[in-house]
Amino acid sequence: xxxxxxxPRAARVAAAVLALPVLVACGADPEPGERANAPSGSTRTxxxxxxxxxxxxxxxxxxxxxxxLTSPWxxxxxxxxxxxxxxxxxxxxxxxxxATGQREELRTLPDVVPGGEAGLLGLALTxxxxxxxxxxxxxxxxxxVSMPWDGxxxxxxxxxxxxxxxxxxxxxxxxxxxxxxDLLYVGTGxxxxxxxxxxxxSLSGKVLxxxxxxxxxxxxxxxxxxxxxxxxxxxxxxxxxxxxxxxSEFGANAFDxxxxxxxxxxxxxxxxxxxxxxEGRTDxxxxxxxxxxxxxxxxxxxxxxxxxxxxxxxLWEIPLAAGAEGVEQPVAHLAGELGxxxxxxxxxxxxxxxxxxxxxxxxNTDGRGEVRDGDDRALALTRP
Numbered sequence: 001x002x003x004x005x006x007x008p009r010a011a012r013v014a015a016a017v018l019a020l021p022v023l024v025a026c027g028a029d030p031e032p033g034e035r036a037n038a039p040s041g042s043t044r045t046x047x048x049x050x051x052x053x054x055x056x057x058x059x060x061x062x063x064x065x066x067x068x069l070t071s072p073w074x075x076x077x078x079x080x081x082x083x084x085x086x087x088x089x090x091x092x093x094x095x096x097x098x099a100t101g102q103r104e105e106l107r108t109l110p111d112v113v114p115g116g117e118a119g120l121l122g123l124a125l126t127x128x129x130x131x132x133x134x135x136x137x138x139x140x141x142x143x144x145v146s147m148p149w150d151g152x153x154x155x156x157x158x159x160x161x162x163x164x165x166x167x168x169x170x171x172x173x174x175x176x177x178x179x180x181x182d183l184l185y186v187g188t189g190x191x192x193x194x195x196x197x198x199x200x201x202s203l204s205g206k207v208l209x210x211x212x213x214x215x216x217x218x219x220x221x222x223x224x225x226x227x228x229x230x231x232x233x234x235x236x237x238x239x240x241x242x243x244x245x246x247x248s249e250f251g252a253n254a255f256d257x258x259x260x261x262x263x264x265x266x267x268x269x270x271x272x273x274x275x276x277x278x279e280g281r282t283d284x285x286x287x288x289x290x291x292x293x294x295x296x297x298x299x300x301x302x303x304x305x306x307x308x309x310x311x312x313x314x315l316w317e318i319p320l321a322a323g324a325e326g327v328e329q330p331v332a333h334l335a336g337e338l339g340x341x342x343x344x345x346x347x348x349x350x351x352x353x354x355x356x357x358x359x360x361x362x363x364n365t366d367g368r369g370e371v372r373d374g375d376d377r378a379l380a381l382t383r384p
Contacts, residue, residue, distance in 0.1 A: 043275040044286045046293075046316065046330040060315075060333050061382040065359070066101045067374035069094075071114075072361040073174070074123035075297070075345040076132065080151070083345065083359060084132060085378075088119035088366065093134070093154060098347055098359055098380055107147070107154045112136045116367075117189075118166060121174025125149070126212055127182055133160070133212075135174045135186065142166030144176070144186065144214065160214025161186075161225070164203045168192035171205075171250075175297075177237040179245065183217045184210045185227065187234030187247060194270035197230050205231045205269060207247060207261050221264035230267035230281070231259075236298025238305060240320060248295035248307050249284075256293040257284035258307065258318060258327075285327055286318060292332075296363070297343030302355035302383060308341035310363060315341055315381075338362050338379070340369040347380065355383045 052059060074086035083096045084106075091112035096103040112120045118137035125132055132149045134157070135142060142164040148155030166172055171189030178184055190197045190205035197205025200222045209217040209227035216225045236248030249257040249267075255274030259267055259282070267284070268277040275283035288295075294311035305318040305327070314332040321328055334341070342363035347356050357380040364375040 043283050044327060044329060046286060046288050046332075048292055048332075048335070050330055051314065051332045051335040054334075054337065058384060060358075061384060063357075063380040063382070064101075065098050065378040065380050066096060066103055067377045069361065069365070069376040069378065071119070071363065071366045072376050072378070073119070073121050073342060073363075074134070074176070075343050075359065075361065076123040076125045077345055077347060078125065078151070079129055079348070081348055083347070084123055084125070085361070086120045086123050086134065088121060089114040091120045091136070093120070093123070093132070096378065098357065098378075109134070109136060109145075109157065111138050113138050116169030117172045118142075118169050121172065122176035122187075124176035124178050124184065127178060131212075133176055133178075133184065135176050137166040137172060140167035142172060142174070142188075144184075144210075146212075146214075161208075161210060164188055165191040165193070165196065171233045173231075173234050175235050175237045177239065177245075178212070179239055180243045182212065184212055185237055185245060186210065186225075187231070187237050189233035189235075189250075190231070190269070194232070197232065197269045198266075198271070200224075200226050200229055205229065205233075207231065207234060207237070207245075209263075219263070227263055228261050228265045228267060228282075230265075230269045230272075232269040232273075235296040236307060238298040238300045240300045240305070246285075246298060246300075246305055248298045250294060251287075251290050253290065255284075255287040256290050256295050257288075258286040258295075258298075258305070259284050286330055288312070288316075288330075296341070297345075297361075299344040299346050299358065301344075301346040301358045306344045306358060308344050308360065310340045310342065310368070313337075313339055313341065315344070315360060338377075339364040339372060339375070340366065342366070342376075357382055 071088040073088040076084040120136040122135045143162040145157035173188035175187040186208040196202045207228045208225040233250040245261045265282040292312045297308040307316040319328040340363040345359040
């Protein structure tokens with residue numbers, strides 16, 4: 001295997017130049033109506049041989065922040081170095097101090113209806129931190145609400161957008177991020193109705209773009225909330241330092257995806273799983289076997305995208321290529337060490353010369369994991 005090299009700042013993992021084959025998870029055939037295409041020439045592949053050994057000098061440092069969380073999901077950083085955290089199955093929103101591990105319950109949303117992948121999901125603060133936005137499922141739909149936030153207390157929720165299909169209990173999407181344009185971007189899933197992802201009049205299987213008041217953003221390509229379409233289940237959204245929007249997406253039986261999202265793009269689902277969609281379709285930038293990823297949260301930190309993997313039980317680092325579009329070969333950290341990994345968040349740092357910390361939360365109490373002593377937990381990761 002080609003040796004890994006270091007990026008200019010200390011102990012940063014760069015790409016292995018070996019392109020690896022992607023295996024179909026569990027040997028399953030694609031579901032009817034799906035095409036699990038081989039990666040195209042412009043799409044990178046990643047797999048277990050890209051794991052970074054725990055004893056490698058470039059392995060991430062770990063600091064345990066807190067334990068005993070129940071199905072943690074959404075994360076939002078405040079300007080005073082604290083974190084707002086949602087629990088999917090309890091409907092609770094917690095305030096966490098990553099420096100001390102202290103946490104308190106701020107509010108439980110009483111109309112949250114959990115079940116399967118449904119419940120209280122993504123969080124995002126408005127740029128002025130006057131309100132916290134939350135995505136969650138109710139009886140048959142999902143909604144986005146806004147709650148006044150004064151730095152200590154959360155006010156009553158006000159519905160910004162309702163009627164996102166959400167009654168199936170799986171493929172709920174649920175991620176929120178406010179972009180550098182002060183608009184809200186929302187990842188939704190197909191809610192178990194794959195053909196809805198190609199319907200630009202539906203909110204399922206999409207990335208939505210809204211004003212902070214919940215209206216369709218000006219300039220949206222279809223004169224509604226839809227920004228991009230053809231998605232199966234987007235649970236991770238992140239902007240890089242160039243202002244580009246990236247999305248992590250669950251595949252079905254063969255390929256999970258990292259997508260670069262632009263207005264009006266068709267990402268292929270359900271006609272295409274993976275790359276090779278042809279003219280008019282946008283291929284993913286990276287694909288993984290579903291056994292190696294099943295991705296959820298996504299964050300930009302220290303020059304790379306960081307993607308939490310549930311079934312894959314790894315934290316994938318995807319370095320952004322310097323001076324050019326695209327990415328370098330992904331490398332995995334923490335393989336099998338912590339179980340299922342749900343969400344990641346770059347924490348602010350006062351050290352102008354350092355990377356700061358990356359907050360990571362596990363997901364072993366979500367009904368699909370093996371619960372370990374102390375689960376679920378939050379950890380702060382650092383570069384060596």
